[in-house]
Amino acid sequence: MFMENKKLVPPDGGWGWIVVMGVSAVNLCTRSIEQSFGLLFGDLLKDLGVETTGAAVIMSTLDALINFSGLFTGPLIRAFSYRKVSLAGSLLVAIGLILTSWANSMAHIIATYSIINGLGVGLTASATFVALNNYFLKRRGQAIGFSLAGTAFGMMLMPQAVRLLLDEFGFRGAIFLLGGFALNSLVGSVLLQPAKWHYVSEEKCLEDGDYKQEMETIKEDGEDEDTEQAEVNKLISNHLVIKTFEELKAGALTRKSTFPRNFSTMSFMGNRVGRRRTSKESIMSSYSRLDFTGSSIQLAIDTPESLAQEAPNSNNPSRLRRNMSYPGVQFSPQNKVLKELQMEHEKFKEQQKTPWQKIVKFMDFDLLKDPIYLNLVFGLSVFYVAEQNFKMVMPFFFKSIGYDKQDIALFLSVQAFTDILARLILPPICDRLDVSKRTLFMTGIFFLGLCRSILAQQTAYVWILVWLVIAGFIRGAALINFAITISEYATLEKLPAAFGLHNVGKGLFVVTLGPVLGKIRDATQSYPFCLHSQTVLIMTCVMAWLIEYLIEYCRTRTAESEKSDTDTMNT
Known part of the structure; x- marks a missing residue:
């Protein structure tokens, strides 16, 4: 008589789908405004006389706070919980947007929109990502893809909503109402219950030999x-x-x-x-x-x-x-x-550690010794800078070739619509492919860079729509695997720290390269040239990862060859 070995595992569904809805709501209320930044702040920045460079500084500071918050989100999540961290972040986002409604200077916008709002967005982003990874294993790609659909859905509706709010209430009234809308993310955060509450028993197949005798x-x-x-x-x-x-x-x-x-x-x-x-x-x-x-x-x-x-x-x-x-x-x-004796020895070693060694262990800084992880963070960070700069520059690009706010809002909505389609259709397919998420992401951003360079050369209304449809779909196909490349490489225990350090890396690159891309636009007075420079950054990510793949391939072939020679000599 045999009994199956059972252990508690994430449900891969059940309440996990409620968590997906909660994460989607948080993303919708906190992140959907980002793509409409140029549309929302354009007139104010023009009145302040800063235009593109000012927008680059504001967005770079925002991204820096979003990403540098990752330095302590890992310890915060371990000390409290991802639900509490998400609640705190949602509240900060709402406060930051509401306080921005009184802005009349660059310093005010940076303090409220970039710093307070950015810190809140960083906390919610890390907390919701960790929550999803605790609920899903086999369907992780689907869960993250569906949750990101909330962001894309917001990006599709938000340009139209921002245009209507600006026409009706002006900048100050519009951003005040958007701050009130961000408070709805608190509801989504409440749904992020601890995953252990919903763990289920795993049943092992007896044919695999994973069983035990009732009387051993x-x-x-x-x-x-x-x-x-x-x-x-x-x-x-x-x-x-x-x-x-x-x-x-x-x-x-x-x-x-x-x-x-x-x-x-x-x-x-x-x-x-x-x-x-x-x-x-x-x-x-x-x-x-x-x-x-x-x-x-x-x-x-x-x-x-x-x-x-x-x-x-x-x-x-x-x-x-x-x-x-x-x-x-x-x-x-x-x-x-x-x-x-071994336990006493471990306690003694722990007591002999210097304060810095204890910080390294607590913050999991040992990840920075892993060259593969560092290359992974480098590629993701470079792509992130290009992506954020594209979202900021695109409204200005359309305005420079003669399109009004209504046309710009339509363009942004069309791209976001195809982005949503990709996030809803492709995750189940990607989960069934025997290809790493990192490879899928690298392939997607390669074609995304080509499409955006082609889009930069278009001026006709129809062709702009055509390439926005294509680029939007490819963008969604790439971004569903963006964050999973980290969870695919890191263990669940190391995931909060790995994701947090990854965010810090993105922040460093945003602070370094973000203003440079703005300077390139101002120096050349050419938006197409700025879009092409973004494509160069994307291709840098592709090349860095291809080089790593080539090195690993050569090492594998060498090891296999040495093993074959050894086996031949033994025989």
Whole structure:
């Protein structure tokens, strides 16, 4: 008779889909305004006399705060929870937008919109991403894709909403109402319940051999030592004193048990040589207070007589016959002492660490020693700078070739609509492909860069719409795999820190390269040239990752060749 091994795992659905809806609502209320920045702030920046350079500084500062917040979102999420962090971030976004309605200078806009709002967006972005990764394993791509659809849906509707609000209430009234709209993200954050509340039991397939016997026999020597030692620690936790056999006999130890023994059929097979071992003196102990039948363990302690009957090569000092209530363990005082010494040594090493070493461990800075992770962050950061600059410059580009606010709002909505289609259609397909998410992302951004360079050369209304449709769909196809490239590489334990440090990397690149792209536009007085420079950044990401792939391929071939040569020599 067999029972399946079960453990608690993320539901990959269930309440997880409610969490997807919550994350989508948070994204809709906090991030959908970003693409409409030029449309919303354009007139104010023109009145302040800063135009493109001022917009670049504001957006670069915003992105820096969004990303530098990742430096402490990991520790915050571990100290509190992703739901509390998301609630705090949602509140900051609303406050920042509302306070921006009184802005009459660059410094005011930077303080409220870039810093306060940016910090809130950074907190919500990290918290919602960690929440999704805690709820989904196999359907992670679908979950993240559907949640990002909220952002794309907002980007489709927000340009039209911003245009209507500006016409009706002006800049100050429009951004004040948008701040009130951001308060709805609190509702989405409340839905991010701890994933452990909804874990389900995993059922293993018996055909894979992942099962256990209902009544198992003694463990063979040397098997599952860590598990057995852990069980020993549980058994001796109630001040059980280890004594010798002579001491136990002196204390009126009897061999007769109060409860019947339970054996599996395998217990009569004996040890490895195929014979049953000679019966030994045993101790009967009942430990379970909940099992009223008297769940028991039987400790078979070696005596001089029994040791003489053992095989000469046997070095096991003590054995245990197990019944159906407790698994078999090796009851070895020596192992317990060694375990305690090891724990004391670990505590001593922890006390000897310098403050900086403790910070490195707490913040998981050891990730920065991984060259693959660093290259991954580099590529994502370079693409992010290009993407953010494109969203900022695009409204100005359309305005420079003679289109009004209504046309610009339509262009932005069309691109966002095809972006949504890609995020809804492609995630289930991508999850079934035997290709890494990083490779899919790299392929997507390669074609996205080409499409945007072609779009930069268009002036006709119809052709602009055609290339916006294509570029929007490819953008959605690429961005559904943007964040997953991090979770695909990092473990769930390291994920908050990996995602936070990735955000810090993006922030550094935004601060460094963002204003440079603005200066390029102002120096050349050409928006198409600025869009082409964004494509160069995208291709830089592609080249960096291709070089890494090539190096890994060469290393793999070399290792396989050396292994083949070794096998040939051995034969």
